[in-house]
Amino acid sequence: MPMPKIRSLRNQLVLALCVLVSVVGVVQGVSSWQLSKAGMSALLDLRLEQVATRLYHSGLADSLPTTPARGSQPERDIYLVVWKDGIETPYRSTDPSLALPRDADPGFTTAMVNGESWRIFTLREPMMVVQVAQRSRVRHELAQATSLNTLWPMIVLVPLVWIAVLLVVRRALRRLTRLGAQVQAIDMTHFDQLSTSGVPTEIRPFIVSINKMIERLEQSIEGERKFISDAAHELRTPLTALQLQADNLQPHIAPGNQERFRELQAGIRRSGRLIAQLLRLARADAAVKADTVMRVDVAAVVVDVVAEVLPIAMQRGIDIGADEMTSAYVRANDADLGIALRNLVSNAIRYTPDGGKVDLSVQQRDGMVWIEVVDTGPGIDEALLPRVFDRFFRANLQIEGSGLGLSIVLAIVNRYGGSASLRNRTDGQSGIVATIGFPAVP
Ligand SMILES: Nc1ncnc2c1ncn2[C@@H]1O[C@H](COP(=O)(O)OP(=O)(O)OP(=O)(O)O)[C@@H](O)[C@H]1O
Ligand SMILES: [Mg+2]
Known part of the structure; x- marks a missing residue:
């Protein structure tokens, strides 16, 4: 054509x-x-x-x-x-x-x-x-x-x-x-209205309609985000009560039914995790509050996250460590940075078989601070790679997950003008290289 x-x-x-x-x-x-x-x-x-x-x-x-x-x-x-x-x-x-x-x-x-x-x-x-x-x-x-x-x-x-x-x-x-x-420059995270001052009269109607559209888009996205946030919030309380009741009920379950009861408990826990991820996603999608943004030491966040997952890693015989660590700073909310990194590290540990290796590194180049998480897992089918940042998309159905982790990562990096990517390793080993980058500050 x-x-x-x-x-x-x-x-x-x-x-x-x-x-x-x-x-x-x-x-x-x-x-x-x-x-x-x-x-x-x-x-x-x-x-x-x-x-x-x-x-x-x-x-x-x-x-x-x-x-x-x-x-x-x-x-x-x-x-x-x-x-x-x-x-x-x-x-x-x-x-x-x-x-x-x-x-x-x-x-x-x-x-x-x-x-x-x-x-x-x-x-x-x-x-x-x-x-x-x-x-x-x-x-x-x-x-x-x-x-x-x-x-x-x-x-x-x-x-x-x-x-x-x-x-x-x-x-x-x-x-x-x-x-x-x-x-x-307009995207899901930047809803700035276009200025009409100094605009030729012929162009003004376009600007006015684009501005109206931006406003409606912002309202509808905000409405959706608020709905998810409210729903997850409302669900959390009854689910916690349910979990408590199930725990209390356990001693009274007949031994023959214990296996099925444990499945029920696992189901409740799964739902709890899904709701927690939904809440995180809704928060990451919201406009960032200026007073929560500060200069964050990236290396400190990496150390915290590694310390947090160390017990699970050790339990599975996975060697987790941070080799290359540049001291670097970004402007962000440290909780956001922690959530993004935790999602990448938890993916690396979850999808890497026992006895594997997970490496973290922090580098600064081209005015950006890059955090890399490299694992020795099976990697991801190249055909499915472009979809891993979609909400609820899961490439591996054998391992439990809600499919929201990487959407949360993407929402967070977008919030601060950064970027996120996932690729298969090309150094002869199987595994994933997950990278997030944020604009560096001195
Ligand atoms: N390091 C990895 N190695 C192999 N596959 C991965 C890796 N990271 C992500 N994936 C694949 O990408 C999919 C999407 O990841 P994502 O973190 O968004 O969701 P999840 O891990 O399934 O759920 P959640 O993180 O919300 O618990 C996963 O289901 C998994 O199939
Ligand atoms: Mg995940």
Whole structure:
């Protein structure tokens, strides 16, 4: 399927305006060229006519030299020929080699003389004919030179207008580009309204609707979160009572039923864990309270979490330790950081067979603090990996779990502008490398 062509509004505008300017420039250039040529020609004609009438009325014809040298006149000059009635040859001529047609029509004519085209003005008076002529080529050259000069302003101006168009369009659309970046930054954790100040009126309706949408989205996500939180909270109390009652009941259960009763107790415990995870998820999804955020020593949190899970690890013969530990700080709620890390470590221990190994490390690079949890478990099918952060998704149904742990991790890292990832080990061993990163603070 051919992809639809994605075109930039800026490029479209710039192209259209530049083409328009160029067309106007060319039309203007051609018309001024033509006008100037016609004007020049009229001027040169006027001059021929003026010389002829002047020559006749002032009687200057007689003062012209009778025998001028042939070909002595400059090429661009005006040539004069005076005829008198009754005399076959010209009475006076500025160049005797120029044989102008004596019988030419009065007024302006163009004729071939001596193999060249000439523009001739013929003044026919009683007793006398005055002819004034100029080479057509010379006239043409004069007109050409002048009209070329009229093109210069256009040739210089059009590229300048192109540059101006580019600058103006870019400036006008800069605000739009900035808005695009703001819209792109909206996600489940950042519901900032877009500012309408300084926004062009054409764009304002979009901003207003996007803002309304952001508000509705925020409300609906908050509503969902609150429902989960309330439901989990409401369920917790009766479930605790249930657990207590079951514990009290145990001595009174007949020995033959003890096995089934233990299953019932395990079920209650499972439900309790699910509710606890739901509550954590709802908390991690809520907007972070500014006064609970502080500078947290990541290494200290890692040490705490390792100490916490050490008894279970030892019980299962799993060697848990932290090798590479950089002292690094992040801005977060230390409880959140603990919950995120505890989920990763508990996954590593839970899914790694007895006698395995779990390694933690803290590194700081690219302005981020990275906590890595590496295990020697079976890893995860590559096809299922992209879904492990989904709520309630479980890749391994043999081992008990609610499928919420990694969703909680993701919600927490998103809260602080961090990131989380899970990948299979690539160093020849099976196992998972789980990584979370938070922006580092000094
Ligand atoms: N270190 C790991 N090794 C192998 N599989 C893992 C590992 N970590 C996570 N998984 C797989 O990813 C799934 C999702 O993990 P997640 O922590 O979200 O849920 P869970 O562990 O099943 O439940 P919960 O953590 O809420 O008790 C798990 O069910 C498991 O199949
Ligand atoms: Mg888990």
